Amino acid sequence: MEGILRGRVHKYGDNVDTDSIIPGRFLKEMDPKKLAEHTMEGIDPNFVTKVKPGDFVVAGKNFGCGSSREHAPIALRYSGIKAVLAKSFARIFYRNAIDGGHLIPIEIDEKIYEKLSDDDEIEVDVLKGVIRNLTKVEVYNMRPIPELVMEIIKAGGIFMFKRR
């Protein structure tokens, strides 16, 4: 796992559902790169043209609600996203992101959500739990990642994780 991530913010609102992240008709698609061509198509058809490797999705509450499709974190991952910062996550998306080793779900408070603007350049120090807004020259704290979850993230996914 890379401890420090750096990229630009793509900001969305509450309840971004998995149908918005990757529409159901692509669920039979098994090639992750092809899936990635449709990332966020349901909510932002321009997403794939503007996203760069290392960028972040910032969202409101209940990100990833809806179906259990692991296609959602996979599509985000293969479009270059390394972490999603949201006020809260739907539980299956959260698990999929972590256990599949696809991306890091980071919980942030309302205040931080308000401060992060579309296109801000930010740096996220996952281990220290710190977010630096390089555009606005501000520093915020993320909500701590639970211990077990952190261990699975560090291992790179549930299969690599060795239970003590």
Added chain:
Amino acid sequence: MGMTITEKILARASEKRIVSPGDVVFANVDKVMMHDVGGPGVWTVFQELKPIIGEVNKIWDPDRVWLAEDHFVPPIDRQSSENIKILEDFAKKYGIRKHFRYGIGQYGICHTLSYEEALVLPGEVYVGTDSHTNTTGVVGAFAAGLGHTDIAYVLVHGKTWFRVPETLLFRVDGELPSYSTAKDLSLAIIRDIGTDGANYKAMQFSGSAIKAMDIDERATLTNMSTEAGAKNAIIEPDERLLQYLRSRTDSPLKPVYGDENAEFSEIYEINAMTIEPLVAKPYSPGNVSSARELSDVEVDRVYIGSCTGGKLTDLRMAASVLKGRRVKVRTEIVPATQRIYMQALREGLIEIFLQSGALVGAPTCGLCFGGHMGVLRKGEVCISTTNRNFPGRMGDRESRTYLASPLTAAATAVTGKITDPRDLSG
């Protein structure tokens, strides 16, 4: 302090005497389900993991795993046909015998099969590759949806981790008025607590109104819990459930019940008498109005089907409205499983549907997730007995889906406008 039924099941499964909400446990899993989207996804995970864990030559317990073909069946194109083949290869390679295949006897939507075929029993820990796996909590099991990597892990190790959820108790007493259904009750609950109102939590349903419901209606409640963000939904077993299961399996039943002094993080008291026919407007299951308030809304399409609204009880409700009437707009009715289809035929429901002018399709998830069976075009308006109405869920992003009970959907089919079933004349 006592434990809820959810806590008791997770305690047993993780070989602990006591668990409390917030604890993270590694639990032994009793049953696993994969469907034709999930199975190929898990297969892909196994291929990708080869460099790390090697070839997976056997799984932990093939007799605890079952497969359902439901989403893209009959296959809609070559890719979905390939996926069905992958599922077959999967079954063969790992010796999975319980495989419900379209065109060979009983098959249909996984969640309905799970209890109709008594594949999951009271007190078990059950996981599946689908977010509505919650549905199966109707048998008093801990049932939760997982992603492909998580299911792959369970297939290899027979375990997974859970954060023990807080339980929200919904105590529903009194009698539901006629023309009000479990679907209306679900929509009322989601309206009141929000689409993330039960996020990470267990929803438990109890009370005299629940006891009075048949198993299909109860399954609507557990099914719709996913739309409130619940981790799992559960109803404690009663004699009606146990009899239902006994008529379907010889396996011994070992029901689990919560302690008298169990602690709930919240208790909601609901008077069933207050529930009226409701509709969720686009684009959220929480965007709820009464059907009467929407009586000006014209629809192009009616869909009666899915794990939420294509069960036998749902078809009976739809038939009670459509009997002797004609549909005014395109109406598709899709039984959730082959067994339901057969029973509907015996009871004369299929004939009522066909006489009304509706189309009856083979069991499948079909239009519920916009996969096939009449995908909505731009601007098209549909009233549906399914569970989700997000943008693009049933087709074009600019189509509009209203969620309702089978009674309201059928009444709407007759008039072409959203219709409270109480207001249907003649």
